[in-house]
Amino acid sequence: MTGLPHYPGPDELAASTRGNALVLRGLRKTYDGRNVVDDIDLDVPTGSFFGLVGPNGAGKTTTLSMVTGLLRPDAGRVLLAGVDVWQDPVTAKTRMGVLPDGLRLFERLSGLELLSYLGRLRGIDPDTVRSRAEELLKVLDLADAGTKLVADYSTGMRKKITLAAALLHSPPVLLLDEPLEAVDPVSARIIRTVLSRYTAGGGTVIFSSHVMALVEDLCSHVAVMARGRIVASGDLATVRGDARNLDDAFIHLIGADDVGKGGLEWLGSSQA
Numbered sequence: 001m002t003g004l005p006h007y008p009g010p011d012e013l014a015a016s017t018r019g020n021a022l023v024l025r026g027l028r029k030t031y032d033g034r035n036v037v038d039d040i041d042l043d044v045p046t047g048s049f050f051g052l053v054g055p056n057g058a059g060k061t062t063t064l065s066m067v068t069g070l071l072r073p074d075a076g077r078v079l080l081a082g083v084d085v086w087q088d089p090v091t092a093k094t095r096m097g098v099l100p101d102g103l104r105l106f107e108r109l110s111g112l113e114l115l116s117y118l119g120r121l122r123g124i125d126p127d128t129v130r131s132r133a134e135e136l137l138k139v140l141d142l143a144d145a146g147t148k149l150v151a152d153y154s155t156g157m158r159k160k161i162t163l164a165a166a167l168l169h170s171p172p173v174l175l176l177d178e179p180l181e182a183v184d185p186v187s188a189r190i191i192r193t194v195l196s197r198y199t200a201g202g203g204t205v206i207f208s209s210h211v212m213a214l215v216e217d218l219c220s221h222v223a224v225m226a227r228g229r230i231v232a233s234g235d236l237a238t239v240r241g242d243a244r245n246l247d248d249a250f251i252h253l254i255g256a257d258d259v260g261k262g263g264l265e266w267l268g269s270s271q272a
C-alpha cells in the first residue's frame with residue numbers, strides 16, 4: 001500500500017464503464033495547495049437516481065463542475081455514458097443535461113425563445129425543438145410564462161426552465177446542482193415528478209443536495225462527500241446501514257456527532 005492514487009489502465013476503465021452512467025477515477029482539484037477534491041473514485045449505475053451529499057465546502061460543486069466539463073481537473077478521469085469528458089468534450093456534452101450552480105441564463109429571451117435557441121445550438125431541427133419546448137413548458141407548468149422574459153422569472157421558474165433546457169436534447173444523464181434549493185413546494189413537486197419519470201424511462205439523474213430527507217425519498221443510490229473525499233457510496237440501504245435514517249448516517253459518516261454539543265451553559269438560565 002503506497003498511499004498513491006490508483007490510475008487504472010484502459011481495459012480496467014472500459015470494464016468499469018459497463019453498467020455505469022458515470023465513472024470517476026482519481027479525480028482531483030487543488031486550490032492553494034489543498035486538494036478540495038482529493039483523488040476520488042465513484043461509480044454511478046445507469047438508471048439510478050443518485051444523490052451526492054456533503055456538508056458545505058465538501059467539494060460537491062467542484063466535482064460536478066469537473067464532471068460537466070466546466071472545470072478542468074488537475075488529475076483523474078471522468079467517463080460519462082462511456083465517453084471521456086476531458087478527451088472528447090463535444091461528444092460527452094451531447095450525452096448530458098446540466099443544471100449548474102448559479103443559474104446564468106439569457107435574461108432578455110422568453111422561456112420559449114430560450115429553449116428554441118438552445119435547441120438550435122444543439123442541432124435539433126426547428127419543428128422538433130418547438131414541439132418538445134411546448135411540451136416541456138406545459139409539463140413544468142410554465143406554459144403561461146412561455147412568452148415572459150426570463151429576467152422576470154421567480155427562482156422556481158428559473159430552475160424549471162433550466163431543467164427544461166437540460167432535458168430538451170433527451171440526454172441519457174442529467175447532472176443537477178441543488179435542483180430544489182429555494183424552490184416552493186409546488187414547483188419542487190413538479191420537478192421531482194419530471195425527474196422520476198426520466199429515471200423510470202432509463203435516464204440517470206445525479207444531483208447534489210444538503211437535504212437528507214429529499215435524498216432519502218428520491219434516491220436509489222447515494223455518495224457522501226466530506227473534506228474532498230467520498231466517505232461512503234452505494235445503494236441507499238447500504239449507506240444508511242443501521243442508522244435510523246440517512247440524516248443520522250450522514251452526521252456519523254462526516255464525524256459530526258458531537259457538533260453543537262457542549263458550551264452555551266449560560267443560555268436559557270435566568271441569571272444574567
Ligand SMILES: Nc1ncnc2c1ncn2[C@@H]1O[C@H](COP(=O)(O)OP(=O)(O)OP(=O)(O)O)[C@@H](O)[C@H]1O
Nearest residue numbers: 031032036054055056057058059060061062063210
Ligand atoms: N475557485 C476557487 N478557489 C479557491 N478555493 C475554491 C474555489 N472554488 C471552491 N473552492 C473551495 O473548495 C472547497 C469545495 O468547494 P465546493 O463549492 O465544491 O463545495 P460544496 O460541497 O459544493 O459546498 P456547498 O454545499 O457550500 O455548495 C471549499 O473549501 C471552497 O472554498
